[in-house]
Amino acid sequence: MNVVAIFDIGKTNKKVFLFDENYKIVWEKSVNLEETADEDGFPCEDIELLKNWIFEGLAEIKTLNNYVLKAINFSTYGASFVYIDENGKILTPLYNYLKDYPEDLIDAFYKKYKGKEKFAAKTASPVLGSLNSGMQIYRLKEEKPLLFENIKYCLHLPQYLSYLLTNEAYSDITSIGCHTNLWNFKKMKYHKWVKNEDIISKIPPLHYGKDIIKKDNEVAIGAGLHDSSSAIIPYTINFTEPFVLLSTGTWSISLNPFNNKQLTFEELQNDCLCYMQYTEKPVKAARLFSGNEHEVQTKRLAEYFKVPVDSYKDIYFDKKIISNLRALNFQILYPKKYDFDILKECPFQKRDLSTFNSYEVAYHQLMLDLVEQQVFSTNLVIHNSPVKKIFVDGGFSKNSIFMNLLAEAFPDIEVYAASMAQASALGAALAIHHNWNPKPIQNDLIDLKFYKH
CATH class of the missing domain: 3.30.420.40 (ATPase, nucleotide binding domain)
Structure with missing residues (x-):
């Protein structure tokens, strides 16, 4: 049976699913991983633990005799960056988007770029501190310039997980376009501050969600999606x-x-x-x-x-x-x-x-x-x-x-x-449909119950 594997990574639950060609879940596994802490003692995702769990999951899927793995994709929570050097080594903890953001840094930033009101309207991003993932990169640049120098790429979490399997670094519009402060929605391109602060050089090229990265031994790999957009x-x-x-x-x-x-x-x-x-x-x-x-x-x-x-x-x-x-x-x-x-x-x-x-x-x-x-x-x-x-x-x-x-x-x-079972995982599977699945998409993927008023 031909299947697609989707790693669906939430803050709490990490899951992996196999969908068949009719998008029915035929196998699944989930785990809650222990958090770790960053250098300030603030709780954050243990990226090493997550990495190991993904490789173990893939190894297990390859031992399942009933399934032929045709494609892999990722859907994960947003607003989280992994910073890697030119050898792919991770340079910092996976900072938590709930971490407090220094007020003086916020004020200085918005002052420099025409104030909160104008900036927020252009980037479709409410002022949310660390939850604007672009502000995490800005903070790193201001507070740890030497470390910033060593960064080859800033990757949102779905794209980092894809990078683990392909060794190719990409950005994806669903991650970049979700309250990150990075994207100018009026001009449909990066906001000019990203270039001004020389952050653009650390962001890899954009990749389309429907396209795959490489077909190693016939396995198509997607670049990953932000879970809200995937759902x-x-x-x-x-x-x-x-x-x-x-x-x-x-x-x-x-x-x-x-x-x-x-x-x-x-x-x-x-x-x-x-x-x-x-x-x-x-x-x-x-x-x-x-x-x-x-x-x-x-x-x-x-x-x-x-x-x-x-x-x-x-x-x-x-x-x-x-x-x-x-x-x-x-x-x-x-x-x-x-x-x-x-x-x-x-x-x-x-x-x-x-x-x-x-x-x-x-x-x-x-x-x-x-x-x-x-x-x-x-x-x-x-x-x-x-x-x-x-x-x-x-x-x-x-x-x-x-x-x-x-x-x-x-x-x-x-x-x-x-x-429907697992909307964000299903979305990530459907996004790369034409790269692995010869069947047409069924129109009964969603069960509906009507409520009269």
């Missing part, structure tokens, strides 16, 4: 009518591949950004920290009502509870204008739990509040575009309260819960 590929291949993908996990990210209007500074302040598709088209996106909020608040509810923390899994949408809560709220506590930022703070944080007579009622209220935030966030990317459908995947797609309330909130748009 949208199965949808753009299956659906041509304008849609928004609401990808839910720790973050809920609304992705609109049909909105190519330039980001405004106000949108950037509201946590909007652009991702780049592997076809070089921007995707407007809005982020909300709602999976995290759900976790925090369900713990709070479990403690208050003295129930197990995952009790919400047994609670289903109850129309009556919702209409009672709405009637109540409109009378007393529902001023539509909030005295806080609805996108940064969930209204439920301020609610007094003693006003709810059961866990079930309180949980319905939490979902009402989370969906209200979600509607604000998703509307930022729907704005002025002809969206006909919303597909929800990830955790909240399995939550009947969330799905019913969302369908109600968007009466003119069809709302679907979408499920």
Whole structure:
């Protein structure tokens, strides 16, 4: 059986999958690797451990007699650089994008390049410190100039993993184009600061996501993709009518591949950004920290009502509870204008739990509040575009309260819960489809469940 191997590297879970020619998963393995720390003691990915795990995984796949390995690709979390010298030796730890960034360095940088507002709008990158991976390179150059001199290439993590197997260094537009501060979305080329600071010489040439690097013994190897951009590929291949993908996990990210209007500074302040598709088209996106909020608040509810923390899994949408809560709220506590930022703070944080007579009622209220935030966030990317459908995947797609309330909130748009196994891994396999798979792509890759409003 011909297969493609995809290494799907998350912050927590590292997975490897084999997909057959119909894109069904036929073999998989996953692991959680121990973190290490950088020179400041800040936790970070242990790149050596990851490297060894990938080589072990490949060695194991080659011993499987039922499969013929035709291609390999990578999808990994973004905003992380590996710096190598001319012999391919790694020069620094894989710095964590959550690491604090020196304020004075940020201020000096933006001052030099026309201020935060203009710069952020051009690069479609909110000001996020280390989460703008270009700023990691800038910091290295300013703080460790000698080390910077020794760098032959800065490689985003997916491209480094590809380099391990091909010995060829490339950049990829999905990694470069995701809130890195490196790309000028207006001119569709690197922002001029990258040249001014002589960083351009350390960035290898761009490689197209659909192309492979080399066919050693008939194995095609992709250059790797940023996981958020990879996850949208199965949808753009299956659906041509304008849609928004609401990808839910720790973050809920609304992705609109049909909105190519330039980001405004106000949108950037509201946590909007652009991702780049592997076809070089921007995707407007809005982020909300709602999976995290759900976790925090369900713990709070479990403690208050003295129930197990995952009790919400047994609670289903109850129309009556919702209409009672709405009637109540409109009378007393529902001023539509909030005295806080609805996108940064969930209204439920301020609610007094003693006003709810059961866990079930309180949980319905939490979902009402989370969906209200979600509607604000998703509307930022729907704005002025002809969206006909919303597909929800990830955790909240399995939550009947969330799905019913969302369908109600968007009466003119069809709302679907979408499920498919491992969207970002599947996307990375589909990206290089024509390099390994002679069959046409099936149109049943995604299971849909429609929610009436």
